[in-house]
């Protein structure tokens with residue numbers, strides 16, 4: 001998968017400190033940044049340090065990584081007092097999913113009520 005990442009991958013460059021971002025979480029496997037175009041009062045992107053392009057590229061060996069991605073997001077949501085009211089976790093895949101950055105990431109959206117079905 002890493003071989004298919006674009007050389008100018010945005011989140012790889014943010015991870016490397018080449019592009020500024022507001023980091024709100026960092027651990028050995030995952031970092032999190034504020035979305036530059038927030039769609040809710042809290043909009044944070046949880047990004048694996050390992051560059052995986054899309055959900056379609058996940059393999060069994062990534063199970064712990066994906067678990068850690070979700071746990072980082074739920075811990076952050078609790079730390080921001082979002083847990084009781086609730087929030088949304090979203091991963092967009094390819095064109096129909098609305099994916100625009102091809103380095104896998106998990107959106108945390110919170111701080112307002114959201115509609116279902118999504119647009």
Ligand code: AMP
Nearest residue numbers: 021033034035036037092098099100101
């Ligand atoms: P997706 O459409 O699911 O691929 O999500 C990509 C997200 O990255 C969008 O919500 C963008 O607003 C966000 N984004 C794009 N550029 C940046 C940036 N430089 N810093 C933080 N977030 C960004």
